[in-house]
Amino acid sequence: MGVQENVQKPLDRLAEALSPEMEAVNALIRQRMSSEHAPRIPEVTAHLIEAGGKRLRPMLTLAAAKMLGYAGPYHVHLAATVEFIHTATLLHDDVVDESRQRRGRPTANLLWDNKSSVLVGDYLFARSFQLMVEPGNLRTLEILSNAAATIAEGEVLQLTAAQDLRTDEGVYLTVVRGKTAALFSAATEVGGVIAGAPADQVRALFDYGDALGIAFQIVDDLLDYGGATETIGKNVGDDFRERKLTLPVIKAVARATPEERAFWSRTIEQGDQRDGDLDRALSLLSRHGAMEAARADALRWSATARTALANLPPHPIRDMLSDLADFVVSRVA
Template sequence: MGLDTPKDKPHDRLAALLTDDMGQVNALIRERMASKHAPRIPEVTAHLVEAGGKRLRPLLTLAAARMCGYAGEDHTKLAATVEFIHTATLLHDDVVDESSKRRGRPTANLLWDNKSSVLVGDYLFARAFQLMVEPGDLRVLDILSNAAATIAEGEVLQLTAAQDLRTNEEIYLQVVRGKTAALFSAATEVGGVIAGVEEAQIRALFDYGDALGIAFQIADDLLDYQGESTATGKNVGDDFRERKLTLPVIKAVAAADAEERAFWARTIEKGDQRDGDLDHALALLDRHGALDATRADARGWADKAKSSLEALPRTELRDVLIDLADFVVARLY
């Protein structure tokens, strides 16, 4: 999901507050994505890393650490770790999804090939594990390694759940926690751990990242059915055409009569899509209030993210993180 509107962007304010730290993270990323023996590795990695992403996840790590009073330098290694894990999953996801575009540019698997994308993704995972070990904190290693495993588990779960009408909101939430929220929560949690704050604050940081990630993904899924392609980088209905059972459709299926369920079974489970089906799907979502209910869920998770920060020190960084939670769902209204 893009974070380009409205004009006042909390992630840009976050980057401005953390300019020096982020500069060190970017330098570390460029250094560690190098390879003496396989020049394709930095070629493929640079294509994605330098593609203009917002670096939101490493910014969350830096912000959490600094907000908690951390004065060392290991947080930059953890932030780079988070970005490497994220980049590796993007490379793998584009192969799995057979994607041709990301962030408005051709994907690595299209420019090179699937083998290069998978193997370079594996290399970045290895680099991530090297980096997360360097601070010498076993708890940090436990959090980030568990996040990497949870992400993979969530992606595999999505393979079986995405086109199965038996998928309910509980399973959907499990998928979202895996593929999106796990890295958000790990990113914020390790910032508190490296700063050595009390357990209640570490838990608050985890809760913030978890809720923010869930709100982020729900908003992304909702915008697929109501967003503008210029703002989202996607066409309305892409998830429907790709037969992805996301939250708006799950809500509509739960309320469907026999005829409506047969429509969803044909279009999502069987992949038999015809002219006019997207318009009919949108009508069903509207009929059952699925879009409004999904919007309310996203807002609820954003509110939970904000309330989690009450246990953290009152700083400018905390204020920006609160604004970020609002910003993630601002375009839904």
């Protein structure tokens, strides 16, 4: 990110470069989150969608399309599709995780109830499919419906894998590609497809989104065990308390002594957690260099994302996407 103090963050620069398109996306989102019959739908959706999320995923679609010369209008529909899929998964995730806070506000399942979150999430999924049909492009339909299946599969896999010490880095990667990277890579890929880009450029966009999403999730998992100076809207150790086996722990388990393995088994597999266990976990992560190793992985994925961009034509937006790949890991760099 360089040494300049006044440099705009890459996401803000992207938002500026894509400002008219993002306004169109936001208008479309507001229009499609309405419901003729059920006022609870826009209430619940607005609570989440207007909570100041970064709109990172729809911006990726707009960026990819614009960078490759597409003048519209259907990148707007695809971007809104991506944001609706993301919002639907957040509503369902908060039910599954029994979360009480999201983006610094009470979750919808807490303010209303699980029923509303499940059914409004279903509505947004359906809305996303209506939106993705409108461009009339079968290839983008394939990509987005495949992504939706990969997301759900990753979430189900996480249900069983997250509390099983046999979960290795390969399984972790499958979960992360599902729960996070699949939507990033679909977001960038459909932007290229709707722009009519050649296959190698579409592939480069997929690779960029995939690697960016993986880096993003590893950083999220690292921040959960601290190491961040900024506020991240959640507490250190949430994943530990929720018994989620993330990359740092997987690395520490792989290097654990039998006695340490018993500790992880008790706290993560059996969920028997006592005072001081989080401190013990943090000290094991440190002892085995697990945080540093996970951080190195994140940096490698960030580099992979930047490398993929080399296959795309020079463009100011390409440079912003490159900076974005740096920025995503800057919170742990």
